[in-house]
Amino acid sequence: MSSKDYFAMVAGQWDELRAGFFPDAVREKALEIAGIGAAGQGKTAADLGAGTGFVTRALLQAGLAVFAVDQSAAMLAELRTAFASQAAAGRLTALEGQAERLPLPDASVDYVFANMFLHHVDDPAKAIAEMTRILRPGGRLVLTDLDLHAHDFLLVEHHDRWPGFRRDDVAGWLAAAGLQRVRVDCCGERCCATSQSGSCDGGDKADISIFAASGRKPVLAIRPADADPLAVGARARECFGAQPALLCAESVLLAVAEGLGVASPLIPRVATGFCSGLSRTDGACGAFSGGVMALGLALGRESGADDLDETYVPVQEYQEFFLGRFGSLACTKVCGFHLGTDEGRKNFGPGGGKARCLDVVEQAAAQVVRILQDR
Numbered sequence: 001m002s003s004k005d006y007f008a009m010v011a012g013q014w015d016e017l018r019a020g021f022f023p024d025a026v027r028e029k030a031l032e033i034a035g036i037g038a039a040g041q042g043k044t045a046a047d048l049g050a051g052t053g054f055v056t057r058a059l060l061q062a063g064l065a066v067f068a069v070d071q072s073a074a075m076l077a078e079l080r081t082a083f084a085s086q087a088a089a090g091r092l093t094a095l096e097g098q099a100e101r102l103p104l105p106d107a108s109v110d111y112v113f114a115n116m117f118l119h120h121v122d123d124p125a126k127a128i129a130e131m132t133r134i135l136r137p138g139g140r141l142v143l144t145d146l147d148l149h150a151h152d153f154l155l156v157e158h159h160d161r162w163p164g165f166r167r168d169d170v171a172g173w174l175a176a177a178g179l180q181r182v183r184v185d186c187c188g189e190r191c192c193a194t195s196q197s198g199s200c201d202g203g204d205k206a207d208i209s210i211f212a213a214s215g216r217k218p219v220l221a222i223r224p225a226d227a228d229p230l231a232v233g234a235r236a237r238e239c240f241g242a243q244p245a246l247l248c249a250e251s252v253l254l255a256v257a258e259g260l261g262v263a264s265p266l267i268p269r270v271a272t273g274f275c276s277g278l279s280r281t282d283g284a285c286g287a288f289s290g291g292v293m294a295l296g297l298a299l300g301r302e303s304g305a306d307d308l309d310e311t312y313v314p315v316q317e318y319q320e321f322f323l324g325r326f327g328s329l330a331c332t333k334v335c336g337f338h339l340g341t342d343e344g345r346k347n348f349g350p351g352g353g354k355a356r357c358l359d360v361v362e363q364a365a366a367q368v369v370r371i372l373q374d375r
Contacts, residue, residue, distance in 0.1 A: 277331025
């Protein structure tokens, strides 16, 4: 019997069976690792090997729209019945599909969850690569599954394809798929099952630790190593010198984002208030501020658990460059005019501060890429 046939046979009893195998705390751990919390509203997730909706339920409760994928039509029928109202509201889509050929487009979801799924697939590495394919840049993959074990009855009676996994192997597959910040740790829960064969050799009762693995798809579609600092700098200069022009912080942020393959409707708009010396208040130079935002785009934290130094150290390096090259971080000192005054704005033109700031914007954007290349 194949695993597909097995799950078709037990679909109507699966919720009761599952409760005896592992606790609800497994999915709570998965959502915790994903860092969803209140951030789930408006986001999308794929629940792979969704079954009757064990993980799907928690994702819907967290406010996400869910694509529930399973190879078993019988399991999905149970899921559709259980979540009919969410499906009618367009928040749940149930799809038949295989692990190595997921029925979802590239970069279509913010999260991928696969609970007790990997040990049923033919090719775990290929399945993880498929999971990564459907993630959007910055999206997170979370796996919860069995550690390596010697309970062969699970392969026979439950039709598992694999007897769990070595955590190092899982970490390697995640990294090979191109995921960053890969972590594989103990979930803190266990899977229990008893053989129906009644053997007495001590191997008929399984009590297996469950691991939780995660990784993030890079935000950057283009690696810094593959970006051209001079081309990025030239693009920033072009944006700042155009008519009508983007302003200093906008030009630096947009040029770096384009150079690293990041597209977002928030760029360059998030930089506008930092232009002209923090909105003409004689604050920090906009080219400097735009560079700091560009570094944060590439290296910024996703949660309070992430290391501040991954962002702070390169920003400090960028500040040292800026001070050494231009002598100050203040807009008035860098461009020579106070843009909060009528006289300053009048004299800030092609032959005045604008000409100097063209060079500043170009060098700032190029230096951000160089710093990222050194990380």
